[in-house]
Amino acid sequence: MEVEDGAELCFPQFPNTSCRKPSFPWPQTLLIYIVCYSISLTTVTLNLLIIISISHFRQLHTPTNILLLSLAVSDFLVGLVLMPVEVLRQTSCWFVDDYVCFLYNYLTSIITVSSIGNIVLISVDRYVAICDPLHYNNRITMNRVKLSVFLCWLCSVSYSFLIVKDDLTQPGRYNSCYGECLLVIDYVIKAVDMVLTFIVPVTVIVALYLRVFAVAVSQARAMRSHITAVTLKLTVTPKAKRSELKAARTLGVLVVVFLMCFCPYYSVSLAGDSLVNAAFASYVLFVFYSNSGLNPVIYALFYPWFRKAVKLIVTLQILQRGSCETIML
Secondary structure, X not given: XXXXXXXXXXXXXXXXXXXXXXXOOHHHHHHHHHHHHHHHHHHHHHHHHHHHHHHHOHHHOOHHHHHHHHXXXXXXXXXXXXXXXXXXXXXXOOOOOHHHHXXXXXXXXXXXXXXXXXXXXXXXXXXXXXXXXXXXXXXXXXXXXXXXXXXXXXXXXXXXXXXXXXXXXXXOOOOOOEOOOOOOOOHHHHHHHHHHHHHHHHHHHHHHHHHHHHHHHHHHHHHHHHHHHOOOOOOHHHHHHHHHHHHHHHHHHHHHHHHHXXXXXXXXXXXXXXXXXXXXXXXXXXXXXXXXXXXXXXXXXXXXXXXXXXXXXXXXXXXXXXXXXXXOO
């Protein structure tokens, strides 16, 4: 019995202080690895394609695409770092140093907060483009967008440090045994974090979308009334209105997916570990991360330039001289 118990420990040499290894049947563990790493690989691939596309082709260097590039970077890191490490953390023991655990928790917070900030910035960009198109070029400039992206990441780094700084002074202070990596946040800080990283962003995004939807609907009605009253064929105006409606629908899909992925996570976070099953909490966390794989689908796969860019990347035509000047739009 002592040998069997020791075999279940993360560190058998410390039988009194070692954590027990998570006990999952091998078929279940294999299924978890296949599903989770497939999602992780898809997330990395899609966001990497966006990063290469926008970075390489000069015609795609627009304010909107700079925001999309920043979002793709944060989502790429989610798929490359957070998803794989989280799978190992839930199905195995934490065998590395407590400082690495601190860095992982710190990086998790930075990437998550920056991703939320980028979504808000993109929503603001679409709001101005649809609701005030005449002043869009004056208000949304490349320099302002780059500054906004820089501030978004700077605020993410600073804010995340405030959340995890207590763990830096004494790494592993919240671990109950060796082989564990935990980050325990005070209830007050958790409540503030929920307001700043969930309630406020969701409120802003929903408010902007409702305004965008109202403007798009009113413009569509005005367009139909104008076409009915005038017999002349106006080809430019309908095309512009269809573009605005498409942007409104795209933003609507974003809001729905954002809420579907984020609401369960913050509900579990608010409920606390004592009220939520650990396995369910892990599932909700991975759904939360999966939003990073859905973002490029929402923002990029809806646009023809992305499909054209993927074709050029896969066929290695981007390696040809002058390929960065290819007309993409």
